[in-house]
Structures are given as C-alpha cells and as structure tokens.
Amino acid sequence: MQEHIDAILKNTGLEPKLIDEIVTIGRLKKVSAGNVVISPDSPGNEMPIVLSGLLKVMRQDPDGNEVFLYYLEGGETCAMSITCCIEGRKASYKVMAEEDSTLWMIPMTYMDSWIKKYESFRRFVFGAYQTRFDELLMTIDSVVFHKMDERLYRYLLDTKQATGSYEIHKTHEQIANELNTSRVVISRLLKGLEREGKIEQHRNKIEIL
Amino acid sequence: MQEHIDAILKNTGLEPKLIDEIVTIGRLKKVSAGNVVISPDSPGNEMPIVLSGLLKVMRQDPDGNEVFLYYLEGGETCAMSITCCIEGRKASYKVMAEEDSTLWMIPMTYMDSWIKKYESFRRFVFGAYQTRFDELLMTIDSVVFHKMDERLYRYLLDTKQATGSYEIHKTHEQIANELNTSRVVISRLLKGLEREGKIEQHRNKIEIL
DNA sequence: TCCCCCGTGTAACAATTGTTACGACCTTCG
C-alpha cells in the first residue's frame, strides 16, 4: 500500500520530503462507485487526493437539479474543497465516486504550513486551481456556446477519456441528469449521433466509435 | 495618490508591511471605460488590483462569441490572471474596463515570495480564488438552471449592485452580446420585465425598480 | 433644416428543447 501511494504522489511533482509528510499524516479512504464523497452539508476539513479510481464533481441547485462539472482522476485533488476548508465554508457542490476509488485524505490543518514551506506544494495547489478554472470555463463554453447535441457528444468524449474506455455504462436517464435535461431529449440526440456513425448503442451501454 | 492606494489596500486585510512593499513595487495604470485590460493574447505578467472603477470579465470562444462572467470591484483582484502568470499560460478570458478605472499592477515575480512570507497574502489570494469560483458557479447555475428572462434579470441586478446605480446605461444590443443572445430576444424580454413592473426603459438606459 | 444612423418595438416564422404519453423489449424475482 505504502509503495502504491508513493508511486502516485511522485507523479504529482511534489518533493520527497513533503511526500513523506503527506504519507505520515494522511489517511486512506475507500469509496465505492455511486457513493458521495463531499456534499454541501458534509463538514469537509480534509483535502482529498485521488489515488485510484475516478470521482465526478457536480453542481446542485436548491431544487435538487444537477449538472456535471468535471472528473477528478488519479493524482488530482479537489481545488474547491481547499478554499472551502480554508474559509470554513460549506461546499457548494457535490463530489461522487464514479468508480470504486481510493483517496488519500489530508487534514486541512497542514495546508498553510506546507504552502509556506514547500515550493512544490504551492505549484501543486495553484496548478490544481488553474486546471479547475479551465474545466469550469469549458463547462461554461459548452453550455453557453453549444447546442445540446454537441454538449452531449463532448460529455461522451470526456467520459471516454476519463474512464479510459470507449464503452460508457450509463443509462439515458443518468446522462440526462448530468446534463440537466430529460431522458427523451437524450434518447433523441443519441439516436442522431448513432445515425451519424459516431456511436453505437446497446442496453445500458454506449460505444464511442 | 499614495494615501488613496493605502486606503484601498487596507480594506483588503493585508498586513501593513506587505502594503508597503506593494506600494513600493507596483505601478499605477489607468484604463478608460470600454478599453481592454487583459486579452487572450496579451503577455500578462502582472497581477492587477482594482483601486477604483469597475472591470468586467468575459469569456470568448474561438468564433468571437462572448459571455459575461463577473465584475471586479475596488479592492478585488483577478484570480485567473494569477494562475495564468504562474504557469506562464495564455489567458482564456478577456478583462475590460466597464467604467474609467485605476489599477495597481504588481509584477508576478513577487507572488511566490509573498505567499511564502505573508499569511495575510495567502488569505487574500485564496479568498480571491474562492470568490471567483463562486461567481463562475453562479454563472453556470444561471445558464444551466434558468431561462433567459431570469438570467437577464439577474444580470441587471448584478450590474446595479456593481455600479451602485439603479440606472444601467447600455443598449439592448450590448446586453445581448454579454448574454450571448440576440438583440430581438433582449428587447422582447425587457418588455416583459417592464410589464411586470420590475424595470422602466428609456433610450440607452434601463432603470431598475 | 433635412437626412441618415442608431436604438427600439413587433410580427412572423424556424429551430431547438421540454413534456407527456404510450408501446416494445429485456431482466429480475417470486
């Protein structure tokens, strides 16, 4: 286990001394697919780093509607939870396990001193911010500048890329929920994509071509 | 001038010693209304703090379409330019002066050392991130969960709040551009808001009631 | 003054998306 964590963390560009600290101080957390990692009302005083698996970050509105924002893959961290914790605010989003995942949880107490001490940690944190800003902006692009069919196709490609598989195991209903539209609309548009030869459909499964 | 800058910076919660450094190292920049402050192809190795006036941040897509993201008011800074500069990347957004504004420009070279040195600067920077994340998420909410009429009304209220005036001096065409829709649609919806008694319209001017 | 440009109102129509309804099929479980 220990070596496994080391291996992941090495790819983040963090310096060895810091990795030692992280390994000593953090704790392992396992989440199985479909479960919630962070929700708007959970306390949240730890910063998660994804060791394996895949998380997805969603935005929720007061009426319970949702939109998919982006995936968090191995080696990445949730930038939003950092600021949330620093400011002691409630999360305004929801993080779920898309696959069975293992996380390394670091208490927020250490954040400030690490930022002060380690140049590599500053780079890590600011890099995380940059990446998330970019993802949010891409989401805005997708929603503002494109129609639902393009948005859907981009979502499928994102999912293919994040899971590393050209097969997506989701129902039309689930996809509709992530794009905040209705099942009928998704079925209609997926049929269109199929006619264009971009995908192939099976029960509970979409194949990206 | 000197005292004016001090006064603004004091409200940011930065510690006196750091304010001294900022005042010594930065330079003043004046921008008149309508001019571009940061564009996707400008170099951008300075971090701006708004001293007076109002900036607006827009997202642009490759075809030249635009959307309004949020305003930057006095005492605030552009979080996205921080990460951009740290990573030496090109900006993926555009910042414009909504009113005649004065900015205090700080070379990025000092960022890292200040973050290391000043607790208050860390709080300032992370606070800026948090605020911008929230604004982006609100933009996403607005676009994903609401129809154009509500989006328009929220935009008017935001503008009222940012400018501190219940009169908005913009044409339907300009508003349409900021919401990435067409003039006709805005005229239609503004008429609706007027009928509901939420606004009053005049030439080149909208009054929020 | 007269003319032209700009800003706005409005109609008519097209395209996109949302909603409701229903039928077909598959899977699971009793």
Add this chain to the structure above:
DNA sequence: CGAAGGTCGTAACAATTGTTACACGGGGGA
C-alpha cells in the same frame, strides 16, 4: 412461467429561443 419494473424508441405537442424583416422615432451631422 408470469408479473413487475427498468430501459429505450417514437410520436405529438408546448414552450422557449433564434432569425429575418420592417416600421417608428430621436438625435446628430452635413
């Protein structure tokens, strides 16, 4: 096996948004 529930296809219609076209009036410049 048969019933029940979940998944998908499709039609018909409503609501929202986008597009084109044209009329009206104000204000500024020649």
